[in-house]
Amino acid sequence: MCYSRRRSPWLFHMNGGSCNGCDIELIASLTPRxxxxxxxxxxxxxxxxxxxxxITGPVTHNAVNAxxxxxxxxCGPKAVVAIxxxxxxxxxxxxxxxxDGPLNLHLPVDVFVPGCPPRPDxxxxxxxxxxxxxxxxxxxxxxxxxxxxxxxxxxxxxxCCAPTNKETTEVQS
Amino acid sequence: xxxxxxxxxxxxALEEPYKLDMICEGETVIDAKLHIGFNFRGIEHLAExxxxxxVIALMERVCGICSNIHTLTLCQxxxxxxxxxxxxxxxxxxxxxxxxxxxxxxxxWAGIAAKLMGFKTMFMTCFEIREKVMDVLQAISGNxxxxxxxxxxxxxxxxxxPLAVLAMIEQLERExxxxxxxxxxxxxxxxxxxxxxxxxxxxxxxxxxTVGPTARASGLPQDLxxxxxxxxxxxxxxxxxxxHDGDVRARLLVRALEIMxxxxxxxxxxxxxxxxDINTGDAKIVFSxxxxxxxxxxxxxxxxxxxxxxxxxxxxxxxxxxxxxxxxMPAIRWMVMGARLADTPLIQASIDPCYxxxxx
Numbered sequence: 001m002c003y004s005r006r007r008s009p010w011l012f013h014m015n016g017g018s019c020n021g022c023d024i025e026l027i028a029s030l031t032p033r034x035x036x037x038x039x040x041x042x043x044x045x046x047x048x049x050x051x052x053x054x055i056t057g058p059v060t061h062n063a064v065n066a067x068x069x070x071x072x073x074x075c076g077p078k079a080v081v082a083i084x085x086x087x088x089x090x091x092x093x094x095x096x097x098x099x100d101g102p103l104n105l106h107l108p109v110d111v112f113v114p115g116c117p118p119r120p121d122x123x124x125x126x127x128x129x130x131x132x133x134x135x136x137x138x139x140x141x142x143x144x145x146x147x148x149x150x151x152x153x154x155x156x157x158x159x160c161c162a163p164t165n166k167e168t169t170e171v172q173s
Numbered sequence: 174x175x176x177x178x179x180x181x182x183x184x185x186a187l188e189e190p191y192k193l194d195m196i197c198e199g200e201t202v203i204d205a206k207l208h209i210g211f212n213f214r215g216i217e218h219l220a221e222x223x224x225x226x227x228v229i230a231l232m233e234r235v236c237g238i239c240s241n242i243h244t245l246t247l248c249q250x251x252x253x254x255x256x257x258x259x260x261x262x263x264x265x266x267x268x269x270x271x272x273x274x275x276x277x278x279x280x281x282w283a284g285i286a287a288k289l290m291g292f293k294t295m296f297m298t299c300f301e302i303r304e305k306v307m308d309v310l311q312a313i314s315g316n317x318x319x320x321x322x323x324x325x326x327x328x329x330x331x332x333x334x335p336l337a338v339l340a341m342i343e344q345l346e347r348e349x350x351x352x353x354x355x356x357x358x359x360x361x362x363x364x365x366x367x368x369x370x371x372x373x374x375x376x377x378x379x380x381x382x383t384v385g386p387t388a389r390a391s392g393l394p395q396d397l398x399x400x401x402x403x404x405x406x407x408x409x410x411x412x413x414x415x416x417h418d419g420d421v422r423a424r425l426l427v428r429a430l431e432i433m434x435x436x437x438x439x440x441x442x443x444x445x446x447x448x449x450d451i452n453t454g455d456a457k458i459v460f461s462x463x464x465x466x467x468x469x470x471x472x473x474x475x476x477x478x479x480x481x482x483x484x485x486x487x488x489x490x491x492x493x494x495x496x497x498x499x500x501x502m503p504a505i506r507w508m509v510m511g512a513r514l515a516d517t518p519l520i521q522a523s524i525d526p527c528y529x530x531x532x533x
Contacts, residue, residue: 014183019237020529021319023189023237024237025318031297032304033301057212060213060214063212066182066190091234092227092231093219096215096216096218116319117237117317117318119317
């Protein structure tokens with residue numbers, strides 16, 4: 001049973017007020033180039049069929065109740081993957097009065113996939129990690145802390161350190 | 174007897190959270206109500222507390238599909254306030270990135286529309302080809318979604334070898350002609366799901382104030398790249414595809430033809446790219462008091478930014494955004510009236526809605 005949970009995690013994707021960037025990358029990770037289906041990953045239309053809840057976006061006022069309801073509808077054992085920097089820190093939208101983020105104020109998050117947006121390979125890695133947690137959880141061995149994934153992507157060539165990005169980090173700190 | 178079917182806000186047919194209440198009589202939709210606001214992040218208010226460098230990074234995250242268009246429009250407005258003119262090479266690079274974005278957005282829309290038709294093979298094919306557009310964008314900017322290419326007075330990164338990019342574009346165009354365009358135009362599966370549904374008449378398109386491909390599919394030949402050229406569009410030769418049927422198939426065809434026009438513009442921009450600087454340098458930026466507006470043709474239609482600034486201030490006093498979905502949204506009501514319930518997900522997707530732009 002643990003084996004099958006690890007090898008066929010079904011996802012439910014929820015947009016908690018994101019900019020669409022992470023949502024597209026999540027869909028891109030399911031398509032032929034990245035092919036998350038090789039890990040048995042499938043995007044499900046109903047939370048009741050899903051094992052892993054993938055949440056993007058900084059959790060707006062209007063989305064927070066829906067997110068809690070959907071989390072309640074996912075059958076246990078379940079895992080939550082926060083995709084992108086928005087659910088982790090609310091990123092550039094910090095100080096906004098219409099946000100209720102970050103996500104871990106409302107739900108226990110198992111895996112944070114950082115990036116704005118994360119690359120599809122990073123999302124797949126995060127989902128694989130969540131599937132392993134799911135299997136462990138099914139065997140009643142609960143992980144103590146959420147796991148933070150390392151960044152996946154091409155090595156930095158200095159291009160990512162453009163002035164705009166520097167200013168963004170300042171806003172966060 | 175009429176009854177109400179709510180669709181959304183979290184529904185497998187919707188990419189983004191919004192709610193469509195359909196008033197039905199049997200299988201026929203007689204009216205629809207659209208509720209938005211689930212993505213409201215208060216970006217316009219946040220922009221007032223960010224300085225002129227931070228506001229570009231903030232506005233890039235209004236939308237993940239047309240992120241470049243938002244910074245381009247904002248930077249053009251801020252350039253008016255600071256009296257800066259980007260060098261010609263920067264104008265060309267802006268055109269290249271904007272057209273690549275249009276390509277990826279249209280192919281993405283084709284994929285989503287195919288998924289809603291139940292044509293999963295076409296969805297996978299479209300996304301595979303979209304990855305090739307993303308490769309080109311990544312080669313140019315280093316990023317897949319938020320490119321951070323624009324700055325006040327030019328662009329951040331140069332295209333070192335336009336001819337290498339041109340080779341990638343040509344390969345991409347071959348793939349488009351071989352697979353995506355025939356599926357769009359001649360496939361009977363696509364035709365049987367799209368022809369004659371969700372009709373928006375020319376008159377209705379004018380009264381709703383629609384923009385972009387939605388308007389062009391209803392016979393309105395409007396395109397800001399032609400009507401009010403910005404960046405280097407005045408030097409490009411291209412056509413504005415217009416269809417007159419106003420149904421979902423017409424919108425599909427307009428986008429398919431626009432993909433070909435985008436390839437044409439890209440080829441011209443990359444071969445004619447002048448040499449020189451890519452921005453106006455790191456001199457101190459001084460804003461003058463006033464309001465500047467800028468309009469740009471995004472993949473979905475016209476985006477307008479109105480930016481107000483006070484002299485000696487680091488922050489804008491107001492940034493107002495008008496997005497194309499805001500203009501196209503009321504048309505959904507007229508499109509779904511009289512349609513079958515099963516067609517409504519495809520009809521509402523046919524305007525290529527982007528509610529994270531609209532809610533902000």
